[in-house]
Amino acid sequence: MKRYLLVFDDGSNPEIDLSSFVETLDSGAEMYALDGHVCFLRSNLSVSDLSNRFLKFAGSSLFFIADVTSSDYEGRMLGRFWDFLKQPSFESAAE
Numbered sequence: 001m002k003r004y005l006l007v008f009d010d011g012s013n014p015e016i017d018l019s020s021f022v023e024t025l026d027s028g029a030e031m032y033a034l035d036g037h038v039c040f041l042r043s044n045l046s047v048s049d050l051s052n053r054f055l056k057f058a059g060s061s062l063f064f065i066a067d068v069t070s071s072d073y074e075g076r077m078l079g080r081f082w083d084f085l086k087q088p089s090f091e092s093a094a095e
Contacts, residue, residue: 004042006038008063011059018039028042032081032084
């Protein structure tokens with residue numbers, strides 16, 4: 001699975017249903033939300049597919065999604081955050 005960064009603003013919908021968005025993704029997809037506007041995703045879908053699916057929930061919110069699978073990262077965060085990011089990104093056996 002690849003790792004993605006999703007960032008968005010309030011737009012016309014301050015309560016975007018992130019749980020419902022994740023349910024529209026591929027099997028095994030997961031999300032770690034830092035706050036109401038920044039999330040990390042794990043999914044086998046492409047950036048384009050994720051963007052198209054998020055559009056249905058975003059309303060007028062501005063957003064971007066970036067593939068951060070191969071990115072270096074450091075900082076001070078909770079252990080659960082690092083566990084989410086450091087899990088191996090294996091390609092699906094079906095691909």
